[in-house]
Amino acid sequence: GDSVTQMEGPVTLSEEAFLTINCTYTATGYPSLFWYVQYPGEGLQLLLKATKADDKGSNKGFEATYRKETTSFHLEKGSVQVSDSAVYFCTIRGTYKYIFGTGTRLKVLA
Amino acid sequence: GAGVSQSPSNKVTEKGKDVELRCDPISGHTALYWYRQRLGQGLEFLIYFQGNSAPDKSGLPSDRFSAERTGESVSTLTIQRTQQEDSAVYLCASSFTARGREDTQYFGPGTRLTVL
Numbered sequence: 001g002d003s004v005t006q007m008e009g010p011v012t013l014s015e016e017a018f019l020t021i022n023c024t025y026t027a028t029g030y031p032s033l034f035w036y037v038q039y040p041g042e043g044l045q046l047l048l049k050a051t052k053a054d055d056k057g058s059n060k061g062f063e064a065t066y067r068k069e070t071t072s073f074h075l076e077k078g079s080v081q082v083s084d085s086a087v088y089f090c091t092i093r094g095t096y097k098y099i100f101g102t103g104t105r106l107k108v109l110a
Numbered sequence: 111g112a113g114v115s116q117s118p119s120n121k122v123t124e125k126g127k128d129v130e131l132r133c134d135p136i137s138g139h140t141a142l143y144w145y146r147q148r149l150g151q152g153l154e155f156l157i158y159f160q161g162n163s164a165p166d167k168s169g170l171p172s173d174r175f176s177a178e179r180t181g182e183s184v185s186t187l188t189i190q191r192t193q194q195e196d197s198a199v200y201l202c203a204s205s206f207t208a209r210g211r212e213d214t215q216y217f218g219p220g221t222r223l224t225v226l
Contacts, residue, residue: 032213044153044201044217089152093213097166098143098203102152 002027006090006101013080013108021075021104023064023090033057033066033073034091036100044089047075080108112136114218116202122224123192131187131221135204142185143215144177145201153201159185192225199223 007022025031035047035057048057053068062077073090085108090101115134123129135142144156155169159179170176174192179185189196199222203215 034214036217043219044203046214046216049214097155097158098215099155100145100153 002031002092002094002097002099004090004092004099004101006088007104009087009103009105011104011106013106015082015108015110016079017108019075019077019080019084019106021088021090021106023073023075023101025071025073025090025092025099027071027092027094027099029094030068031092031094033064034093034098035062035064035073035075036089036091037086038089038103039086047088080106082108082110084108114202114204114216116200116218116221118221119219120222120224122226124226125194126191128188128190129192129223131189131200131223133185133187133202133204133218135183135185135202136216137183139204139206139216140182141205141207141213142179143203143205144185144187145203146171147199147201147220149198156187156200189223192223194225197223197225 003026032051034049036044037047038044048059050057050066055066064073064075087103087105089103117132142159145153157177158166161182162179174190177187199220201220202218205215
């Protein structure tokens with residue numbers, strides 16, 4: 001069945017460091033791909049999405065590119081801020097069901 | 111506009127009691143989802159509604175769990191004879207459609223269930 005594997009955390013970075021959170025998936029066909037973020041004490045929010053191969057989703061300085069050949073959707077940001085500290089979930093949607101990764105906790109230190 | 115709302119926000123119950131959790135999706139959203147998030151873990155899919163029907167109940171952990179949706183709106187997740195292992199945050203999400211461009215899910219704040 002469909003599955004998502006993402007980088008285990010926690011990831012601790014200094015402010016302005018470069019961030020990569022790896023995500024790979026297994027799915028039939030061409031699923032839509034998402035990154036969701038959960039800030040401390042808040043609900044899940046959509047961060048970005050991509051719906052077809054080579055699409056790049058971007059938001060708040062974060063980017064992820066839909067790589068069909070490597071079945072990956074890695075999340076990147078060039079310069080993280082303390083306010084980016086949160087848990088990030090890689091997600092795929094197959095036919096209708098959403099499959100979430102286990103989440104990667106990011107902590108950014110000032 | 112109004113987002114997805116859930117009630118109660120917190121529920122503490124005794125083992126063996128029944129609980130009902132409510133979800134009000136965004137108006138006009140035809141797809142509705144329930145998830146469970148145990149402490150420090152990812153989201154576990156429970157059930158999906160398209161309109162008032164549930165084509166996929168495969169994620170429900172046991173027959174103590176049931177859910178319904180009426181009027182293509184409100185949904186209720188019921189847990190009978192609660193067990194301590196049911197303690198978790200129960201999240202509801204809705205989307206305009208389940209497939210296609212408008213498939214982005216919007217999440218409610220969740221109901222934190224604690225079974226003593």
